[in-house]
Amino acid sequence: MMAASRQPLVVLLAGDELTRSITTSCLEMSGYDVLGARTAGEVESLLLAHTDQRRVDVLVTDADVRDTVDGLSLAGVARCLDPAVGVVYTARSLRRLDGETLEPGALRLRTPYHGHQLVALVAELLAPAADRTGYDRAAA
Incomplete structure (x- = not known):
């Protein structure tokens, strides 16, 4: 009997409850x-x-989330635990991310975004390395 394949697990940090609910769905x-x-x-x-x-x-x-650990630093924590974890940074202004030390290979997305934009970035991070485009995207 074949083992059931598991669905990829995404952990989502969104300070706004409505954004978190819609994005999760x-x-x-x-x-x-x-x-x-x-x-x-x-x-x-x-x-x-x-x-x-x-x-x-x-x-x-x-x-944009500020806490004991901010949203930017959180990616570093995740990569320390698992260097292979994919990272998508979201921010109201992508300029806020300029000059920040971002995790290698991470993608960026300006908020507000459409769900299909985030789904595409998550799929890109989960694709084999040879299939990745390697550039950042911003919501129009």
Whole structure:
């Protein structure tokens, strides 16, 4: 008997409840398992809990969230736990990310965004390395 393949796990940091709810629904409808959180501290706990249970495939982190750990630093925490985790930074202004030390290979998306834009970036991060385009995208 073949083992059931698992859906990729996305951890989502979005400070706004409506954004988190809509984005979670969109990702789930696209076939991803999603754990959403309001604070970076909550995400940090999720990441630590899943190192022993199940691998987190992609972290979507809101760079505008300020907490004990901010949305930008959170990606570094995730990569320390698992260097292969994909990262998408979201921000109201992508200029806010200019000059910041971002995780290698991470993608950026300006908020507000459409769900299909984020789904495309998550899919790109999960694609084999040879298929990746390697450039940033911003919402129009």
